[in-house]
Amino acid sequence: MIEIKNVSYCYHKEEADGRINENKVLNNVSLTVHEGEFVAILGHNGSGKSTLAKHMNGILVPETGDCLIDGLSTRDEKKLLEIRSNVGMVFQNPDNQMVAAVVEDDVAFAPENLGVPSEEIRRRVDECLKIVGMWDYRRAQPSRLSGGQKQRVAIASVLAMEPKYIILDEPTAMLDPKGREEVISTIHRLNRERNMTVVLITHYMEEAASAERVAVMDDGEIILDGTAREVFHEIEILKNIGLDVPQATELAFMLREDGFNIPHVITVDECVQAIAEALEVKS
């Protein structure tokens, strides 16, 4: 269980005139992620969602409040390795998180750091590369892979630590639609088949809509937290903070406003079905 309790965090930036400017990024945030959950954290740039993610594996330590991973505080430096090996983290830019010049060496990096015996590392590397479907590329150079493939290798690299939780900080922001689809379906498979707890930071509504639970952040605070269906029902609130809702939801909303009898939907399939039913009733 990841427990974030009343966490606040500021970035300190020194201005040209030597004054120190405090920039409050997180303001009394609380969030609990249970095992096996798939949580999407939604928010536009600067809403503090990446900062929140970096608290979950102790890269950042809260200024006030506490961040507990399975009861271990990220403030405890002695437990940091244990926390980090339990909470894997995938970052936005696939190029800047690969250490080695060969795919399988990169996947081996984390278990090597943890002092895992050689044969066990070999087993984990093969297994993790197979899970993300990159085993055929194990001897490839990362620079020759596509964005989606690189990001899947990055996921495998994190899985090699055998973590309980995996945090993905906008993993698809730099990818083309095909790469995005590859990465998102891989994450969903991990959650479904391996019961991996997933926290997906994103600003794509469609990706958030596919999660069980969505938390919406704005200006360093969590303003909505609930199932995807509940959260996207709050169309007005979302629009107010400059976020969109999934296109299907928006279409259904607009039709409803125009007097059609269409329920709240979040996926394209639901939307298609609802419209078809509405048309049938009409004719």
Place this chain on the structure above:
Amino acid sequence: MFKDVIIGQYVEGNSFIHRMDPKMKLILTLLYMILLFSVKSIPAYIIATVFTLFIVCLCAVPFKLILKGLKPMIFILLFTAVMNLLMTRGEPLISYELFGRFTLSVTKEGVRIAVLMVVRLLYLLIGTSVLTLTTTPLKLTDGIERLLKPLDVIKVPSHEIAMMMTIALRFIPTLADETDKIMKAQLARGADFESGSIFRRAKALIPILVPLFVSAFRRADELATAMEARCYHGGEGRTKMNVSRIGSRDIKALVIFLIFAAAAAAAEIIV
């Protein structure tokens, strides 16, 4: 333009030398260098020649490729030859008066030393080429790390050196790509990298280097975070996925080398 940068000059292969442990290859290359600089007599040179030809044949890399690697060194070879020809005192073969003051003379000893020196350098280059042609940069790095390991006692940061080399190797293609992008972006805005004096052209590189450095620093920062997130905490308590061990093949190679070295030493003593 930078798409096909090849790092190092590794040639894929499965020869005896390819399969040797990088540590042993590094050690033997070092011993080979010492051998080359200790031989002085013609018979010993002949033995060194046979050994050099032997490894060239054994490494199964086309001889053309090895020669290609020697090309950039031609100037140094020529320079060494000329300097040795002119600077060695002894029995003059040809003399030439310069401005009526200096006498430039090519001596018999000069010719001998020049020829031997060039041959020595040539073999040295061939030997090191065989090393880099048959070993991937990654394996080389690994070999260097393991050879430097005992020096940890005297505070040589062997793990950090190897890590730096690995990361550098990893980022060469990425940064090469980026350079290409920045150059194209500047060209699209009318930058001119090709005309003008050498100073003008050097100055034209500034708008490429500045963004490249800025981006390299940003990348370094992100990479450091990503490494920390994957539990990196220095070389302490680290294990390796691929542990290469010195095997019977490496011992064989060492024995063969020692036989040649002994023969060369014997030749030196007899002559």
